[in-house]
Amino acid sequence: MAVVGVLALQGSYNEHMAALRRIGVRGVEVRKPEQLLGVDSLIIPGGESTTMAKLANYHNLFPALREFVGGGKPVWGTCAGLIFLANKAVGQKTGGQELVGGLDCTVHRNFFGSQLQSFETELSVPKLSEKEGGNDTCRGVFVRAPAILEAGPDVEILADCPVPADRPSITISFGEGTEEEVYSKDRVIVAVRQGNILATAFHPELTSDSRWHRFFLDMDKESQAKAFSALSLSSSSRDTEDLPKNKPLDLPIFE
Numbered sequence: 180m181a182v183v184g185v186l187a188l189q190g191s192y193n194e195h196m197a198a199l200r201r202i203g204v205r206g207v208e209v210r211k212p213e214q215l216l217g218v219d220s221l222i223i224p225g226g227e228s229t230t231m232a233k234l235a236n237y238h239n240l241f242p243a244l245r246e247f248v249g250g251g252k253p254v255w256g257t258c259a260g261l262i263f264l265a266n267k268a269v270g271q272k273t274g275g276q277e278l279v280g281g282l283d284c285t286v287h288r289n290f291f292g293s294q295l296q297s298f299e300t301e302l303s304v305p306k307l308s309e310k311e312g313g314n315d316t317c318r319g320v321f322v323r324a325p326a327i328l329e330a331g332p333d334v335e336i337l338a339d340c341p342v343p344a345d346r347p348s349i350t351i352s353f354g355e356g357t358e359e360e361v362y363s364k365d366r367v368i369v370a371v372r373q374g375n376i377l378a379t380a381f382h383p384e385l386t387s388d389s390r391w392h393r394f395f396l397d398m399d400k401e402s403q404a405k406a407f408s409a410l411s412l413s414s415s416s417r418d419t420e421d422l423p424k425n426k427p428l429d430l431p432i433f434e
């Protein structure tokens with residue numbers, strides 16, 4: 180069975196562990212770089228991205244996290260986790276914060292405003308329901324949530340939502356003293372996938388809907404199947420002469 184790591188520095192990692200337990204999957208708390216070697220996939224939870232970045236720095240986790248993401252194993256960032264995975268974040272404290280990167284997008288850290296502007300809404304998620312069944316909507320719990328302002332061509336959009344009318348205007352600073360309102364669209368992206376990276380601006384682990392966790396586990400199965408077929412392709416090109424004719428290869432069963 181796949182072992183799912185959950186970055187357990189700060190934030191809603193317990194809730195992700197519980198959500199994994201509910202669907203019978205083993206979650207492992209990750210706090211040190213070497214623990215990443217023992218997991219097949221990783222969830223970076225929501226919380227407070229600056230605090231999480233400080234703790235990640237303290238534990239020297241950034242190089243190992245970047246290697247993990249770059250190595251192609253599935254990684255899912257929820258909320259602050261999404262900020263961690265973005266290649267670029269705006270709306271940060273002065274001086275910015277370190278990011279893991281890998282996801283070709285620009286996020287705004289507090290797009291929807293302050294903690295007081297946290298909200299819940301139904302999101303249209305046709306791609307999730309196509310894969311995992313159920314309604315074509317899911318409950319989106321947004322807690323001082325970020326949003327994706329721009330996404331690159333390889334990023335698949337899984338959900339967007341209307342920009343609330345009372346959203347405070349956002350500014351981006353370009354060097355000293357220059358600030359500019361940049362977001363004028365009426366919808367904003369809140370869930371994406373780019374290859375091995377899944378990112379949601381909201382918190383599925385705070386609901387009883389386990390489809391996002393299942394969706395992520397399916398990414399894990401896909402990546403293991405790909406790794407296996409690459410392995411069997413390279414060994415078959417080496418060993419085909421030794422194989423008895425017409426004998427089917429034993430294939431592993433992926434849980």
Ligand code: GLN
Pocket residue numbers: 224225226227228229257258259260262288289322323324325
């Ligand atoms: N906006 C928060 C941050 O900057 C993230 C909030 C969350 O993870 N619920 O870290």
